[in-house]
Amino acid sequence: MDVRNTSIEELKSKLTGTVMSVGDPQYDDARGVWNAMIDRKPAVIARCRNTEDVCYAVRFAGEQGLPIAIRGGGHNVAGHAVCDDGVMIDLSEMRGxxxxxxxxxxxxxxxxxxxxxxxxxxxxxxxxxxxxxxxxxxxxxxxxxxxxxxxxxxxxxxxxxxxxxxxxxxxxxxxxxxxxxxxxxxxxxxxxxxxxxxxxxxxxxxxxGPEVMFAAPIYPLSAGPEPIRFWRDFVSEHEGLIGSLCEFSTAAEGEDFPEEYWGQKVFTLACVYNGDAAEGEKLLQPLRELGPMAADFSGRMNYVEVQQLFDELMPAGDFRCYWKARYLSELPDEMIDRAMADAAAAPSANSLSSLWNFGGAVSHVPADETAFGDRSMGWMYSLDAVWSDSKEDAANIAWSRAGWEESAKWDHEGRIYLNFPGHGEDNLELTKRAFGPNYARLAQIKAQYDPNNVFRFNQNISPAA
CATH class of the missing domain: 3.30.465.10 (Uridine Diphospho-n-acetylenolpyruvylglucosamine Reductase; domain 3)
Incomplete structure (x- = not known):
């Protein structure tokens, strides 16, 4: 039976949502995801509206012997939301x-x-x-x-x-x-x-909320490593109160920065105080006194506003992206110097790289309590290559991978954050390393709920034999 004809018409008759295949007017828009590099063509897209639609779509894939990709927000940098020659289950109309x-x-x-x-x-x-x-x-x-x-x-x-x-x-x-x-x-x-x-x-x-304290002093890269070293020690001292990252970027032209900083590499000591906004404003003030700043976006603001502050950096579908990250056991001066050198060498002005703090409530969960595993890492380093021209693909991917590989000497048991997987080319090795001792239990559970590995467009866990 031709999956693109009779069986698709049958699926259409069952779903309250929309079923699309190659040639349908909405098909190309529906298969697009956030990363502009991803260009895959599912055999069928099932845009579901309710639970029954999802059940029908999953059964249809099973009957046709097709694998399934699941689109939630479509934001994964590796494009796991869409597959070639399988069934894309699109949940974008199920947002309640x-x-x-x-x-x-x-x-x-x-x-x-x-x-x-x-x-x-x-x-x-x-x-x-x-x-x-x-x-x-x-x-x-x-x-x-x-x-x-x-x-x-x-x-x-x-x-x-x-x-x-x-x-x-x-x-x-x-x-x-x-x-x-x-x-x-x-x-x-x-x-x-x-x-x-x-x-x-x-x-x-x-x-x-509704009001929280957000600190975002921005220093030029030329300020050197001392502000970052202070930030490292400061957030470590208050790890149970501050969610933070030191983000490297390029100052954009426009009213956000004085003209003298346009096009310069900068770093932001971004923090959200996990408590009373007034207390947080006092506590975070030292981060805003570490030398001349390129800009300062700090202040008490609405929590929803804070959650949307980074949205404009990466509009959906506008950029080509390749992200890698690894957990770090420690953040020594040498690793800070490495991160600054990587930021200076970024080939695209749109790229970001970041040092993230952990500890606090994250570290209180035992390794065997969740599939995520060990929580004893102190930091994470991510390199988010973001660019526009396909001719620059190789240079930007090479930059992200080089920084990722060079930071390996400080990594935490070889583990990575699976939401920043590059394009998934390292999946098998890195997935096993990411879960460590929990991988075997995950494979057993996979065998119970998906013995034929239908759901494999992800950091895949093969079902146990």
Missing amino acids: VTVDPDQKRAIVQGGALWRDVDSESQKHGLATPGGLISDTGVAGLTLSGGIGWLRAKHGLSIDCLKAAEVVTADGSVVRTSAEENPDLLWALKGGGGNFGVVITFEFELFPI
Whole structure:
């Protein structure tokens, strides 16, 4: 049977959502994702509107012997949301968020973006740890860990995940929580999209905002390493209160920077205080007194605004991207010098690189409590190559990989953050290293819920034999 004809018409008759294939008017727009480098053509795109649609689409893929890619927000840099010659299950019309302020819980559909969660939860003065860019999908960020501004006090996104509903490879709906199918919930906490289509997430919420303190003093790279060394020691001293990163970038032309800094390499000591805004303003003040600044975007501001501050740096579909990251056991002076040299050498003015702090609530979770694994890393180094011209692909990818490889001497047990996987070319080796001792248990759970590895467009975990 031709998958593009009779069987597709049958799927169309069952779904309340939209089914597309090559040649349909909406097909090319629907297969596009956030990274402009990704150009894949699924055999079928099923844009689902409800749980029944997802079940039908999964069963259809099974009947046709086709693998499945799952689009939540479509933000993964490796383009895991879309595949060649398989079924793309598109959840972009399933973005509902329901908040129970009394129970401090949010029920979030699988296609929601973090801005959807922030908007609804902040109506009640509540939030849960999300990402740093608000149009990131909740599903992709959460399932590989979820590193955001609130990690110092409330941990990773997975640490606040209390339950989920999943459509598994046979098209059935499974609920998982601490009481129901707990192994599956354990696997979802860091194991990526390996186990099915998550149609709802249930998150714990915390009183946050509406006003928080955001510090963002920006220093020229020419200021040298001393401000970064001070920042390193400062955030280490207050690790349970500050979610932070030192971000290297290029000062843009325009009103945000004095003309004398246009085009210069700079670094931002960006911090969100995980507590009272007035207390945070006082505590973070020393970071704003480390020498002449190129700019200073610090201040008390609305939490939702903070969550959207980085959105304009990377509009969806505008740039070609290649990101790599690794966890670091420590952040010595030599590693800071390495990061500054990498920033100076970036071939694109749009590229970013960052040093992220950990500790605090992130480190309090035992390694075997979530699939994510060990939490004893102190830092993370990421190199986010971002550029426009396809002729510059090789130079920008080489820059990101070189910095990533050269930082290996300080890495933490060879582990990486799976949301920054390059284009997935290192998947097998790095996935095993990322999970460490937890990999074997994940393979067993994979065999239970997806024995034929239908869900393999991810950092793939092969089912145990």
